[in-house]
Amino acid sequence: MDEDISRKRKVQRYEEFVDKRLKPDLVKAIAERDKVFHKQKMFLDLKKNIENLENNGITNLRSMVNLGSEVYMQAEVPDTRHIFVDIGLGFHVEFTWSEALQFISVREARLARQIEEYTQLIANIKAQIKMVCEGIRELLQIRAE
Template sequence: MDSYRQEKVQKFEDFVDCRLKPDLVRAIGERDKLFEQQKIFSDLRKNIENLERNSVTSLRTFVNLGSEVYMQADVPDTQRIFVDIGLGFHVEFTWSEALNYISEREGKLSRQIEEYTKLIASIKAQIKLVYEGIRELLELPAERSVQEPVF
C-alpha cells in the first residue's frame, strides 16, 4: 500500500477515534441524563396522583439530607408542593399546577430525547460511512449483510 493511502486511512481512523466516537459517547450520556429527568418527573406525577386519589392532607416521610442520611419529616399540609425547576430554583405549586408543569416538562424532555436519538443515529451513520471509505481505500471486499451457509 502506498504512503498516500496509508496517510488517508490514518486520517480517517483519527477522525473516527478523536471526533466521532467522543461525540457519540457525549450524545449518549446527554440522552441518558434526559431519561433520568424524565423518570423523576414521571415518579413525581404518579406520587401527586396518588396523593389526590387517596385525599392525603398530611404526610409523614423520610427526607434524604445527603450522603444517604435520612431524617423523619412531618408535612402538615400536602396541598402545595415545591418543584425543582432547574438551576437551584424551586416553585411552589398546587397539585394541578404541578401536574400541568410536569406534563409540559415531560413533553419537552421527550422532544429532546428524540433529537438526541436522531443525533446518535447520524453519528453512527457517519462512522459507518468513514469505515466504508477506509474499506474502499484498502480495496477490501465488501462485507456480506446476510451470511450464506457454508457447506
C-alpha cells in the same frame, strides 16, 4: 509505492477522525440523552406521587428524608396540597397539585422532544462512523488488489 503511502496516510487520517472526533461525540450525545431520560423519570415519579396523594386524599404525610451521605431523618409534611417543584437552574416554585401536574405535562413534552433530538443526533453520528469505516475498507481493498 507513493500511492501506497498516500492510501496509508488517508486511512490513518480517517481512523483518527473516527477515534478522536466521532466516537467522543457519540459518547457525549449518549450521556446527554441519558441525563434527559433521568429527568423524564424524575418527573414521571413526581406525577405518580401527586396522583397517588390526590386519589387517596392524603393531605398530610410522614416520611424519611435523605439529608445526604445516606443520613436520613423523619419529616412531617402537614399540608401536601402545596408542593415545591424544581423548575431548573436551582429554582423551586410552589404549586398546587393541579398546577404541578400541568407543569409536569409541559415539561414531559419538552423532554420527549429533547430525547428525540438526541436520538437523531446519535443516529447521524453512527451513520457518519459507518460511512468513514466503509471508506477505510474500500481504501484497504484497493491496496490489497
